Amino acid sequence: MSNKPLNIGDQFPNFEAQTNVGRIDFYDWMADSWAILFSHPADFTPVCTTELARVAQLMPEFLKRGVKPIALSCDTAESHNAWIEDIKSYAKLSSFDYPIIADNKRELAVKLNMLDKDELSAEGIPLTCRAVFVIDNKKKLRLSILYPATTGRNFDEILRVVDSLQLTQTKSVATPADWKQGGQCMVLPSVQAADVPKLFPKGIETIEVPSGKSYLRITAQPQI
Secondary structure (H helix, E strand, O other), X not given: OOOOOOOOOOEOXXXXXXXXXXXXXXXXXXXXXXXXXXXXXXXXXXHHHHHHXXXXXXXXXXXXXXXEEEEEEOOOHHHHHHHHHHHHHHHOOOOXXXXXXXXXXXXXXXXXXXXXXXXEOOOOOEEEOEEEEEEOOOOEEEEXXXXXXXXXXXXXXXXXXXXXXXXXXXXXXXXXXXXXXXXXXXXXXXXXXXXXXXXXXXXXXXXXXXXXXXXXXXXXXXXX
């Protein structure tokens, strides 16, 4: 099983895996949706519990964007189902509506380079770090982030990135620092002045800078 590092734009590898809701083929499970695969060191751990609870709370936001979340932890499906009851109790959830992959043999963790050599199980086996992979509906990797085990993820930020990725894949804009849905965007440097009226009917603003270069061009967020 290859563990070649994945780069943004690479085809995300398909796999079969056991989950708390049965065995899945990843591509079949995704269908035509985007997906977020995020890994966890272990079940029944404090930071992971808060993270899975937050994703469960945000399910309407993920679904609104056509994104399916799927978690991974290095324990069995039976363990996952027991842990889910704790997660539901902690976050006062009536349901838990996304799967958790059972990677107790570390096969996917090795394949996707998600092991943290500094975080070991009681048996001395490396645990998974807090990896995040955003995969688009063409099965391409669009984002990859690795967090240490001691730092919980900000899923509002991950939603923000998804908004940016889905906007900029079809519109000739980039999103600036701290951009949020509905905020102003930057016109791509590749857009020629002659094309601006057609691409940006609401107009653009060019920010003057000491260099005299006209590369800072702002526009209202285009509609997808």
